[in-house]
Amino acid sequence: MASRKKQVDLEPVALDDRVTSPAVFDDEDARFDRLFRPESLDEFIGQDRHKQNLQVFVAAARKRKEPLDHILLCGPPGLGKTTLAHILAKEMGVSISITSGPAVEHKGSLTGVLTKLARSDVLFIDEIHRLSAPVEEALYPAIEDFRMDVMTGEGAFADSVSIDLRPFTLVGATTRTGLLSKPLQERFGVTLRLDFYPVSDLERIILRSARCFGVPCTEGGAQAMALRSRGTPRVANRLLRRARDFAEIEGSGRIDDAIVRLTCERLEVDDAGLDEMDRRLLGILIEHYDGGPVGVETLAAAMAEPRDTIEDVYEPYLLQQGFLGRTPRGRVATKKAYEHLGRELAERSSQGKLF
Numbered sequence: 050m051a052s053r054k055k056q057v058d059l060e061p062v063a064l065d066d067r068v069t070s071p072a073v074f075d076d077e078d079a080r081f082d083r084l085f086r087p088e089s090l091d092e093f094i095g096q097d098r099h100k101q102n103l104q105v106f107v108a109a110a111r112k113r114k115e116p117l118d119h120i121l122l123c124g125p126p127g128l129g130k131t132t133l134a135h136i137l138a139k140e141m142g143v144s145i146s147i148t149s150g151p152a153v154e155h156k157g158s159l160t161g162v163l164t165k166l167a168r169s170d171v172l173f174i175d176e177i178h179r180l181s182a183p184v185e186e187a188l189y190p191a192i193e194d195f196r197m198d199v200m201t202g203e204g205a206f207a208d209s210v211s212i213d214l215r216p217f218t219l220v221g222a223t224t225r226t227g228l229l230s231k232p233l234q235e236r237f238g239v240t241l242r243l244d245f246y247p248v249s250d251l252e253r254i255i256l257r258s259a260r261c262f263g264v265p266c267t268e269g270g271a272q273a274m275a276l277r278s279r280g281t282p283r284v285a286n287r288l289l290r291r292a293r294d295f296a297e298i299e300g301s302g303r304i305d306d307a308i309v310r311l312t313c314e315r316l317e318v319d320d321a322g323l324d325e326m327d328r329r330l331l332g333i334l335i336e337h338y339d340g341g342p343v344g345v346e347t348l349a350a351a352m353a354e355p356r357d358t359i360e361d362v363y364e365p366y367l368l369q370q371g372f373l374g375r376t377p378r379g380r381v382a383t384k385k386a387y388e389h390l391g392r393e394l395a396e397r398s399s400q401g402k403l404f
Contacts, residue, residue: 085258085286086132088139094257095250095282096129099241103133106239107140116169117141117218118238119192121177123226125365127283128243130222134173137220145171150179156187160197160212168215177221178228185233192219192236224361245280245369248272254282255289259304264293266304273309279322279366291316321370321389326352328390330363331372334382335392342379 087093090104110117117137122130131147138145146162153159153174166172174180180188190196195214221237223229234240246254252271255278259266266289274292278285292304292312300308317325333351334341349356354363364380367373372386387393 085261085282086135088136090136090140093129093132093136094253095246096241096243099243102239102241103137107137111141116216117171119219119236120221120239120241121229121234121237122220122222122241122243124224124243125245125281126224126361127281128245129282130243131173131175133241134171134220134222137218138171141169141171141218143167143169143171145173147173147175150174150176153180153184155181156183159184159187159191163191163197163214163217164212166215166217169217170215171218171220173220173222175222176224177233178223178225180233185230188219189232189236245366246282247280248275251275251278251280251282251285255285258286258289262289262293264296264304265302267306269306270304270309273306273313274304276320277309277313277318277322280369281366284322288312288318321372322366323372323389327363327367327372330359330367331382331386331390334373334380335387335390340387341374341381342376343381344379348380 090100090107093100106117120137122133124130134147135145144167146166148162153162162172187197190198191214195216197212197214198210219237221233226234226242252268252275255271255274256266256268259271270292274285274288278288288309289304292309295312295315296302296304296308299311313319319328323331330348330352333348334343337351338347345356345359349359352359364373367386368375370385371383372389374381374383
């Protein structure tokens with residue numbers, strides 16, 4: 050049975066519009082995400098441990114003719130959570146309905162989504178940590194017992210009616226696991242935490258995407274992009290699109306190491322994948338606050354960015370690469386950050402203060 054996709058009130062959410070942003074920030078991003086999206090677990094590159102486990106879970110569910118267990122996908126934006134949800138539906142031969150936490154505004158909206166699901170369908174809720182408390186509580190019996198309790202009438206005539214739902218699979222995605230309530234987390238049978246991709250996997254993803262584009266790309270060019278892609282396939286594919294532009298206008302049409310270097314130089318992306326805003330954040334820490342520690346609210350004010358953008362967009366890669374550190378007193382610039390920006394590292398006491 051072919052998978053039929055149903056779209057339910059979900060639009061790309063812009064966190065920022067940097068070329069190195071892991072978020073979907075325009076319709077072009079969303080369109081190319083769909084173009085590059087693999088259609089099976091065999092085609093999916095990276096996250097090998099999770100992929101192998103999912104293959105077992107899918108095969109077992111199909112053998113028993115049961116829906117997949119509910120699955121929670123965690124990790125920074127751009128690592129493939131939405132792609133995996135689509136693939137799971139396709140592997141199970143069922144439809145997928147897509148929504149997001151903010152889009153499910155009240156219990157009635159949730160009831161409308163759930164009652165349309167066929168048996169074994171996949172319901173994908175992006176940003177599931179942003180569900181309101183009443184909606185989350187209404188979701189519990191739906192995912193545990195496949196039923197919804199609906200109030201009818203008002204006042205003395207009010208009554209509770211139980212609606213049976215067809216068994217389905219909930220796939221939730223979150224970039225902020227810490228904001229997900231424990232009761233909701235415990236209702237997922239499988240929790241997968243996606244990691245940043247190694248350069249070797251990103252090279253394979255870039256070469257595959259280049260083939261989808263029909264643009265020649267050398268292994269050297271793919272490696273140069275992979276090194277600057279911040280461990281994130283969405284960033285790698287966005288760099289590929291921009292490198293294609295430079296290759297067509299200022300090159301021979303082929304993406305090689307020289308074209309990638311030119312592209313990244315013009316886009317102000319350095320060899321470590323840091324862009325102007327990353328370097329500005331580290332520079333503020335070092336120059337204005339002597340390397341920290343600095344509270345995230347203070348850092349957000351200095352950057353003129355929302356706190357969520359600092360925590361969701363800038364920090365994950367800087368932390369993972371060792372440019373930034375978190376302490377009980379706030380964020381600190383590491384020795385690697387000083388060296389990368391060519392700044393002199395001052396010695397610190399055990400309390401984090403300069404000598």
